[in-house]
Amino acid sequence: MDDDRKDLFERLTPEARELAPVGYRFLHASPTRAATIMRLVESKHYRAGGYVCASFRKPISKCCRQDDEL
């Protein structure tokens, strides 16, 4: 990881800290553009506190019994 980015989280504004990390890749195969590669965005090195991802906050499975006190 770049030294530059290592302390970046601490220097983020509260708004920036609310954003989720993203790892991204497109794969586009097409007969005329076989060599077309979509941009890979590396998974972010930092993430916001308590925020999972933009449109996904709900539980995926519900195996754990909920504690009566948290």
Add this chain to the structure above:
Amino acid sequence: MILILSQSSMEPTTEEVMDCLEALGEPCVRLNGEDLDGDAALRFRVEAGTADLAFEVDGVELPLAEAGAVWFRRWLHERRAEISPSLLTAQDNPKLDYELRRHLTLESRKLSDFIFSRLAGLPWLSHPHRASLNKLDTLNRAAQAGFATPATLVTTEREALRRFCETHGTVITKPAGEVEMFLDGERSHFLFTTTLDLAAVDALPARFAPSLFQEMVDKAYELRIFYLAGECHAMAIFSQADPQTQTDFRRYNRERPNRMVPYRLRPPTEDRIRRLMADLGLETGSLDLLQTRDGREVFLEINPVGQFGMVSKPCNYGLEKKVAQLLMRKAADGRRS
């Protein structure tokens, strides 16, 4: 194929638009400002009467030539060389250090400008050279388009400011240009709009650097409108109730966020917005207006390249998809002509 100019971090909206493009079957390529700094291999060559520009990522060249339209979402922080702590220049000589960093900034700007010019023949949303606004000029044009605007003063004179305060009561100040963030070691300082009363004015020197002041308009709520190719998508922000956010809603209250709800503009307001955007040559932008307690709309400012996620999400306007569809239309129109 859509070419997206962005930055590599803190860009959830970019990712969402890319999701939409992919679901709609339109390939896209993302070029981040950081690619100019070595995240990608850059090559621009002028030789024997030909010129070519290429970026290579992981050994594969990005197919810039296939781009049908360009979405200018963000670019690199132009002045990153000036703030990067890992850039070792002349640490014992702050002035030289500053000048070297400034030089890097200017070099970077020239290179960016070149890339934008190179691609200027394509349809853009929106080309940065055309989407650069001057706040004062915009206020002027807004007034001409029929908007009420806050009384505004740019001055170097405390006395002029005092008279302005006496006429208009509480006054706010904000940058005439861009809102900046300053990193100070572990802390960040953000330029919020701030109020000044007569006591604060009296504490100023008789003369200061040219600064912008406006009357503080007594608002019922704020309106943020995302304009896209003739359509207005409006949201009301209730920031008055919370003293923390009263003057600048960006001082977000994490515990009790301001209410943000869909809003229906009156048709004359929409017409005015269309006129103004046409006058400014803008196809898209975020407009900030205020609604006063006595029912008047007051124009504040326009951000031509802004976050629209903050309007799209609370109001469920699906703007990410609309932007994707507009980009596809532009690419298709470009192919036809």
Add this chain to the structure above:
Amino acid sequence: MTSSEPNTAGAPREPVFALFACCIPVKGARRSVVCDLQRQSFQFIPNGLYEILTEHAGKSVAEIKGFYDHEYDEEIDEYFTFLLHHELGFWCGEPDRFPALDLDWETPERITNAILDVDDGSRHDYGAILGQLDDLGCKALEVRCFHRCTLNGLRAILEAARHGRLRSIDLLAGHLPELTPDALESLAREHPRVSRIVVHSAPEQRLMPPLRTGVTIEYRTEVIDSPRCCGQVHPGYFVVDFETFAEGRKHNTCLNRKLSVDARGEIKNCPSMTRSFGNVREVSLHSALAQRDFAALWSINKDQIAICKDCEFRYVCTDCRAYLRDAADLYSKPSKCTYDPYTAEWQPPADMPAGIHTKGASE
């Protein structure tokens, strides 16, 4: 600009109470809630107030009081004070300017979330599976290791996701001494997509403070050794946000756009279901998804399910179609739900976990 003639183009009307568009009332058999989608909480309200907010929306307070023959004037004032105190609404001079929130919403991805089950007999090709999930646009994955899983085992799974599109990975794994808080924290740092790690069958219950990056690591004593543990219904699993609420109006909040691979590699809606759409070693996820029945259960929402349809929590509750009160009736309520909307009681009563802002369990 005062004038004595009526100004038809926007005469100031007597303000009426308007809920903010993100605050949506939902009626239950015994009581109702106002779901605050923006602040992600809900408030209980009596059904009488639900009626006022819906049938009498847009009327002035005087009109509303008059409608009830002025028998409830005090209560009505209290209602509005309550709503204002919780910032659920405002006095609105121009209700026409404030439309309702459009609740039509669909993600572009065909699959948004996936479960991958692993036990010590599993032989998954993680690269192949995760690659295929990527192609489907899947954003969130939960990997449930029912067995005691080594650190290297977890690492191997996460490595396969390194260059993909997943935005979050939840891990569930059986306890081994090497799964120390430090080791797991390290793992989470190496793999920024990890959002949550739960270690089950642990010697003691322990919830670590969230990492600076928001990742939570938790140790639980309960033994989670098979899909049969799933299907819990409890306010701790309620989600009050726009996407889930919008989804809940039309779709099944658990199964919608979910794809699972069980520990034997069988492709299913969820590992607790019996119907398999093929084995991942022979059949691609894409072709399993293309089978006509795959999405059959996605459209069963709470409004179609007995008892749930009368429950005030129906749009914030994540459903279960696998473990049913009546296994023969696909439209019966989840077997593990102990709430009775007709008495507004949980049997035994459930304490509200911190983070859900409710105003008194009895209303």
